[in-house]
Amino acid sequence: MTEGTLPGALPALATERPAVAILRRLLAMPQAALGVVVILLTVLAALLAPWIVPVDPEEMDFDNLLSGISAEHWLGSDQMGRDTLARLIVGAQVALMVSIGAVGLGVALGVPLGLASVHFRGFLDDVIMRVMDALVVFPSLLIAVGLAAAMGGSLATVILAIGLANVPWMARVVRSQGLTVRELDYVAAAQAGGMSNVRIIVRHILPNSVAPVIVQATLGMGYAVLTEAALGFIGVGIQPPTPTWGNMLQQAFPMLDQQPLLSVVPGLAIFLLVLAFNFVGDALRDILDPRLKGVVAT
Amino acid sequence: MWQYIVRRLLQMVPVLALVTFLVHALMLAIPGDPVRALIGPGEVLDEEQIALIRKEHHLDEPVLVQYGIWLGKAVQGDLGRSTQNQRPVAEELGSRALVTLQFGIVAWITALFVGVPAGIASAVYRGRPVDYVATVLSIGGVAIPNFWLGIMAILLFGVTLGWLPTQGYVDIFEDPVEGLRHMALPAFALGVTSCALIMRQSRSAMLEVLAQDYMRTARAKGLSERVVIWIHALRNALLPVVTVFGLQTGRIFAGAVVIETLFGIPGMGNYMVQAIFARDFVVVQGGVLLMAVSVLTANLVTDLAYAWLDPRIKYGD
Numbered sequence: 001m002t003e004g005t006l007p008g009a010l011p012a013l014a015t016e017r018p019a020v021a022i023l024r025r026l027l028a029m030p031q032a033a034l035g036v037v038v039i040l041l042t043v044l045a046a047l048l049a050p051w052i053v054p055v056d057p058e059e060m061d062f063d064n065l066l067s068g069i070s071a072e073h074w075l076g077s078d079q080m081g082r083d084t085l086a087r088l089i090v091g092a093q094v095a096l097m098v099s100i101g102a103v104g105l106g107v108a109l110g111v112p113l114g115l116a117s118v119h120f121r122g123f124l125d126d127v128i129m130r131v132m133d134a135l136v137v138f139p140s141l142l143i144a145v146g147l148a149a150a151m152g153g154s155l156a157t158v159i160l161a162i163g164l165a166n167v168p169w170m171a172r173v174v175r176s177q178g179l180t181v182r183e184l185d186y187v188a189a190a191q192a193g194g195m196s197n198v199r200i201i202v203r204h205i206l207p208n209s210v211a212p213v214i215v216q217a218t219l220g221m222g223y224a225v226l227t228e229a230a231l232g233f234i235g236v237g238i239q240p241p242t243p244t245w246g247n248m249l250q251q252a253f254p255m256l257d258q259q260p261l262l263s264v265v266p267g268l269a270i271f272l273l274v275l276a277f278n279f280v281g282d283a284l285r286d287i288l289d290p291r292l293k294g295v296v297a298t
Numbered sequence: 299m300w301q302y303i304v305r306r307l308l309q310m311v312p313v314l315a316l317v318t319f320l321v322h323a324l325m326l327a328i329p330g331d332p333v334r335a336l337i338g339p340g341e342v343l344d345e346e347q348i349a350l351i352r353k354e355h356h357l358d359e360p361v362l363v364q365y366g367i368w369l370g371k372a373v374q375g376d377l378g379r380s381t382q383n384q385r386p387v388a389e390e391l392g393s394r395a396l397v398t399l400q401f402g403i404v405a406w407i408t409a410l411f412v413g414v415p416a417g418i419a420s421a422v423y424r425g426r427p428v429d430y431v432a433t434v435l436s437i438g439g440v441a442i443p444n445f446w447l448g449i450m451a452i453l454l455f456g457v458t459l460g461w462l463p464t465q466g467y468v469d470i471f472e473d474p475v476e477g478l479r480h481m482a483l484p485a486f487a488l489g490v491t492s493c494a495l496i497m498r499q500s501r502s503a504m505l506e507v508l509a510q511d512y513m514r515t516a517r518a519k520g521l522s523e524r525v526v527i528w529i530h531a532l533r534n535a536l537l538p539v540v541t542v543f544g545l546q547t548g549r550i551f552a553g554a555v556v557i558e559t560l561f562g563i564p565g566m567g568n569y570m571v572q573a574i575f576a577r578d579f580v581v582v583q584g585g586v587l588l589m590a591v592s593v594l595t596a597n598l599v600t601d602l603a604y605a606w607l608d609p610r611i612k613y614g615d
Binding site for chain 1: 313324437440441443445450452453548552559560570582
């Protein structure tokens, strides 16, 4: 183990860039490889949507209401004759935007807060962590419902609500990593050598937090997809006509006894994408540091 | 020990104050005049009457003062009255919480009694078919949206087979059979994620325990495999399961919001969502307080259970 490298740090490899080495090991694990494939397919479908969506997701086909799997509608159509496949692909765009946005917000706020907690210690540490406790105590779904009621259900509100729920986890992960690193001999040596607290954080604590943050972020993506779906289902998420997997399920529910396929398809999409994020997150944790098992929320 | 408990209880105070204050601030940010929520639909009032209502409900005071007035009453157990129907919030919340608690407990107990044995079997028969099945189920259980599982359960047991009711709620104390029948599907949908997490945790904890020296000692003493696993190993393997319990209390509340909406159950989650939409922030405030107290208490109980299960852990020294 080289100086400055904790188990949490990215493994330094002489010949390969760390990202390449990690990807190679990911693809060697069957579950993780499957996860990577599902995520890549979803990303591709979302990016290529304008070219691959078979018909306009708003277009109503009154000759084929609530149709099952057919040549015109590969995954069936809803009560307004809208194509489920087209809506599913547009929904994938939303799911990815929400998960990237929410996790990004969680990292952008949580990491600095965690670092500040480690840096300032004492009173400010207490204040920050109590605020984080308060955020954890409050069911994130209710924060989202409240925000949606306050600001109207939109992409921004949903990202804000789920992102806020991610903040305390990121802050805790960074803080606990920071507390461990802070006690190590080489950090004491750096301090003795006159290195400032801020430099210690930037040079030693931040790099050591990268791995647990990546793992937490990957698992957080799955969580974001699940929460978006729940919000959409109770009607406070992104509002129709924009199709999301959550509001598709909401609109399908009253039709459950007439066309079950409508309820099955979006749910399966959510399940597969969340599963993929979890597979990759778990694998990353095992690759980067098996000891993170207790630290990172699953 | 008592000192520790008292200290922990005192630590809850700032967190509770913070949570309720944040909610208070958030509810004020919701657009629309709260006075509108107080008067009946279609009712027309002049400026003077509106000002009177505003004064009566302290809506003309600064945010901090409003919060202070609420807090002063809350510590005496008075959570105010719902602006929608004028019923005392503490009373209404109590009865709603009982509903959520009933099916939360059924979900939780089922998860525990399925999850722990399955996790242990999975560890003891590592690499055998039982282990594979349990592992696949636990991975799937975490990734599946619980409300979608509920929809699929309604489709199978309600719509297709017609075995179970899919909407509404019957008090389990009034009619145990109908109560349980109504509770079966929502409790299943709510409990699956917890069950999967418990299974996962007890499997990995059991694997760790089984590799320890004292297990070999116990076997060398001539104890039967059953005693070794169920008496010696289980106690230590339960520790991480207890942690999951602490975390799950919050999850059950969050899950209840969606599951109660799906199954039309008049529980707390449902009540809170309706209250948020109706701008009834007296109710929201009280509900959040109750949830926060429950989650924090669960965390405390979790830590105490830790000390009880593992004598090496001592608090308060």
